[in-house]
Amino acid sequence: MQMEVLSISATGVAATPPPVRGRVVRSKWLYSVLTFLMVFGPGLIVMEADNDAGAVSTYVQAGAQYGTKLLWLLLLLLPVTYFIQEMVVRLGIATGKGHAAMIYQRFGKWWGLFSLVDLQLVNFLTLVTEFAAIALALSHMNITPKVGVPVAAVGLVFMVLTGSYRRWERITVVLCLLDIAWLVIAFKLHPGLGEVLHDTFIPSVPAGGMTAGLVFLVIAIVGTTIAPWQLFFQQSCIADKRLRFADLKWSRLDTFLGAVFTIVVAGCMMIAGNAARVHGVQFSDPAQMANDLRWFSGEAIRSGILLLMINAAVLGTTAISLSGAWAYGEVKGWPHSLEMPVSKAKGFYTTYLVCVALAAAIVLIPGAPLQLIIIGVQVLAGIMLPSAIIFLQLLLNDKEVLGEQFVNRRWNNWVNWTIIITMFVLSLVLAAQVVAPNLFPHI
Amino acid sequence: MNVLGFLRPSIINEVPENHFAVVHPLDDVVEKKVETSTLGSMPMTVSVKLSLMALRGYLILMMLLVLYHVLDLAGVPVQQGH
Numbered sequence: 001m002q003m004e005v006l007s008i009s010a011t012g013v014a015a016t017p018p019p020v021r022g023r024v025v026r027s028k029w030l031y032s033v034l035t036f037l038m039v040f041g042p043g044l045i046v047m048e049a050d051n052d053a054g055a056v057s058t059y060v061q062a063g064a065q066y067g068t069k070l071l072w073l074l075l076l077l078l079p080v081t082y083f084i085q086e087m088v089v090r091l092g093i094a095t096g097k098g099h100a101a102m103i104y105q106r107f108g109k110w111w112g113l114f115s116l117v118d119l120q121l122v123n124f125l126t127l128v129t130e131f132a133a134i135a136l137a138l139s140h141m142n143i144t145p146k147v148g149v150p151v152a153a154v155g156l157v158f159m160v161l162t163g164s165y166r167r168w169e170r171i172t173v174v175l176c177l178l179d180i181a182w183l184v185i186a187f188k189l190h191p192g193l194g195e196v197l198h199d200t201f202i203p204s205v206p207a208g209g210m211t212a213g214l215v216f217l218v219i220a221i222v223g224t225t226i227a228p229w230q231l232f233f234q235q236s237c238i239a240d241k242r243l244r245f246a247d248l249k250w251s252r253l254d255t256f257l258g259a260v261f262t263i264v265v266a267g268c269m270m271i272a273g274n275a276a277r278v279h280g281v282q283f284s285d286p287a288q289m290a291n292d293l294r295w296f297s298g299e300a301i302r303s304g305i306l307l308l309m310i311n312a313a314v315l316g317t318t319a320i321s322l323s324g325a326w327a328y329g330e331v332k333g334w335p336h337s338l339e340m341p342v343s344k345a346k347g348f349y350t351t352y353l354v355c356v357a358l359a360a361a362i363v364l365i366p367g368a369p370l371q372l373i374i375i376g377v378q379v380l381a382g383i384m385l386p387s388a389i390i391f392l393q394l395l396l397n398d399k400e401v402l403g404e405q406f407v408n409r410r411w412n413n414w415v416n417w418t419i420i421i422t423m424f425v426l427s428l429v430l431a432a433q434v435v436a437p438n439l440f441p442h443i
Numbered sequence: 444m445n446v447l448g449f450l451r452p453s454i455i456n457e458v459p460e461n462h463f464a465v466v467h468p469l470d471d472v473v474e475k476k477v478e479t480s481t482l483g484s485m486p487m488t489v490s491v492k493l494s495l496m497a498l499r500g501y502l503i504l505m506m507l508l509v510l511y512h513v514l515d516l517a518g519v520p521v522q523q524g525h
Contacts, residue, residue, distance in 0.1 A: 021452040022466035024459070031463035038467045096476035106485040111495075114502075165469060242468045339469065383505045387498050394491060400482055424501070432508055 036250045041169045042237040043254030045319060046085060046230050047262040048176035051269075052316025053133030054126070054377070055224045056309055059266050060286045062217055063273020068191065068199040069206040071270060073218060074263050076203075077225045080419055082259045084389060087396045087408070087416070088231050089251045092238030094406045098336075099235040100327035103391050106398065115388070116331050122380040123229055123324045127359035128373050130313040130320070133287075135363050137309040140287045146364060152310070153360035156317055157353055165240055165338040168318075175315050178308070179265045185304050186268035189275040189297060196271065219430040225266070226423070228384040229323040231392055236326035240337050272305065317356065325352040386424040393420060 025031050051059075062070050088099065095102060100119070104112030134152050135145035160168055206214065234255075243251055276289045279296045283289035290305035322338075325348050329336025334347035342349050362368050393416050395401065396408040408416070458464045485491070 019454050019456050020464075020466050020472060021470040022455050022464050023452055024455060024462050024464055026462050028463065031465055034465040038465065094477050095479055096474070097479060102479065105479050105482065107495075108484055166467075242471070242473065244468055244471065244474045247468060383502065387502065390494060390498055394485070394494070398485055400485075401477055401479055403477070428501070428505075 035247070036253060039243060039247045039250035040254045041173055042234050042241060042243075043085070043089070043251060043256070044176050044258035044261065045169070045172050045315075046234040046237065047081065047255070047258035048179060048265070049172075049233075049315040049319035050081075050225065050227055050230055051179065051262055051265055051312055052126075052320075053130050053309060053313040054316075055266065056133070056269055056286050056312050058217075058220050058224045059269035060273035060276070060289055062221060063270035063275075064277045064281075064283065064289070065217065065273075066206040066214070067274045067277055068196050068270060069204060070218070070221065071196065071200040071267055072203040073221055074225070074266050074270070075200055077222065078259055078263045081226055081262070082256055083412075083415055083419065084226060084392070085230065085234055085255050085259070086252055087392055087412075088234045089238060089248065089255055090402065090406045091392070091395055092235040093243050093245060093248050093251065094402050096239050096242070097235075098239050098326050098330040099232045099392075101330035102235075102395055102401070104331050106395060106401070107391065111391070112331060115391070116327055118380065118384045119228065119232055119327055120324050122377060122384055123320045124355060124359060125373050125377045125380065126229070126320055127317055127355055128362050128368075129377060130317045131360045131363040133313045134310050136285060136287045137306045137313075140291055141303075141306055149360050149363055152314065153356050156314060156321070156356050159318055160322065160338060160352055161342060161349065163339065163341040168338050169241070172315065172318060175311055176261075178311050179261075181304055181308055182265045182268035182272075185301055185308075186271040188301060189272060191271045191274060196267075200267070216430065216433060219426045222423075222426055223381060223385070223430060225263075226385065228381060228388045229320050231388050232327050233319050233323035236323065236330070236336075240326070240339065317359075321352045321355045324355055325349070381427075383427070386420060386427055389416070389420050389423060393417070 023034065025034065091099070091102065100112070100116055103115045131149055131152070135149050138145050138148035159171055162168065208214070238251065272293075273289070275297065276283060276293060279293070281289060281292040281296075283292060286309055287306060290302045290309075293305070294302035326336050328334070328351045329345070329348040332347060335345040336348040337345060340348070362373075393408070393413070396416075397413065399407050452467070452470065455464050455466070487495075
């Protein structure tokens with residue numbers, strides 16, 4: 001295996017570097033900060049995009065039912081999400097290829113095809129739920145979904161059509177950072193700081209004990225926080241951005257900060273749900289919660305939550321659609337880069353366009369079986385996640401691909417197999433419960 | 444110091460001693476990665492084979508559960524205990 005480093009930034013100081021575009025700085029500290037800012041992006045996006053419409057719904061529901069009592073679970077999930085995505089970072093940087101391509105090459109056509117079809121199916125169903133959330137939030141803002149949803153879809157398509165990875169990344173990072181508003185909302189809702197800190201750092205079972213509802217809500221939170229598309233998305237994103245071996249530590253930091261930000265934002269969503277519980281607000285979705293909370297917290301909170309719902313769905317849609325388009329391009333051997341103009345990567349952009357347009361169209365069909373689609377997302381994600389992590393684990397032990405430098409250490413494997421087994425059990429229970437609820441009448 | 448000039452990247456032909464070149468990955472020389480296309484399929488150890496067999500079993504089980512649910516939704520009497 002050859003891991004030749006040609007970039008001058010990889011070594012910091014180069015004797016005879018080839019001419020490239022960049023900046024020369026004198027301070028080592030400034031060099032580190034600027035290099036990090038250039039690498040920064042995929043980690044934040046993959047994590048924050050996972051706080052999509054479904055996640056908003058799950059977290060506020062958790063807050064509405066159990067207050068802040070499940071905040072410790074989010075803290076527990078922080079290292080789990082980081083460990084899983086860190087493996088993706090190593091694999092992406094070492095190979096410069098996407099996850100779908102690696103599965104195809106190392107495990108053969110059957111598994112490659114299965115992974116691709118499964119990813120596309122669950123992605124598409126998730127996209128429908130994202131657009132359903134956009135339609136819901138818009139209708140609460142007195143904007144007809146027949147206008148708002150197509151406008152959102154067109155905007156999402158234009159985001160990727162610029163022929164510049166950097167432009168797409170900058171727009172998406174700004175959208176991610178807009179989620180800082182969740183922190184403001186949580187602060188404005190006046191949660192008890194002592195209670196929040198206590199429930200974050202000291203695990204406890206909410207009053208009422210281990211009921212079936214609590215078990216499945218915990219499973220839903222785990223399933224919401226770690227999703228199969230994230231593995232495919234971040235590896236393809238890293239490959240498209242052409243991150244270098246020397247960028248590994250900065251990419252890890254990007255991923256870690258993204259995980260921390262995402263978990264903090266998720267906690268704020270729970271706090272918003274808790275405020276609804278405290279004020280006795282009954283709701284079936286976050287848009288209705290925002291609407292009813294205005295009587296206690298003002299119009300700004302209502303508008304903020306509705307806009308953040310749309311932002312969450314937009315972020316989820318662009319990341320999920322791209323994960324599918326990249327994966328399809330990798331397996332088909334099509335050109336697949338945001339750096340390419342549409343004319344040179346027609347298949348890649350068409351896949352993205354078709355996913356977005358079809359999902360938006362389905363939401364606009366009167367009487368579309370959205371509830372069945374949401375159930376389908378849960379079942380398929382439950383099926384796919386553990387199997388996707390197993391392939392990741394096997395690839396991270398593949399010395400032919402990663403060599404001694406990037407391959408998993410023994411402690412990595414212990415941590416990851418623990419995560420995999422836990423995920424298997426949880427997803428099996430969730431999927432079985434969703435598919436056949438009467439199988440578990442007395443949990 | 445001209446801030447805008449500093450932020451705008453320029454062609455670097457030479458890096459003076461004790462200076463550092465900051466280059467965006469997309470502007471950098473393409474790095475040579477691990478060549479995976481010639482590696483073929485992963486050599487399967489017994490543990491890998493067992494893992495994949497377990498995975499297939501899991502997937503078959505899940506497909507059967509999905510089928511059960513579809514039949515249930517279609518009104519086929521697949522349950523005894525209503």
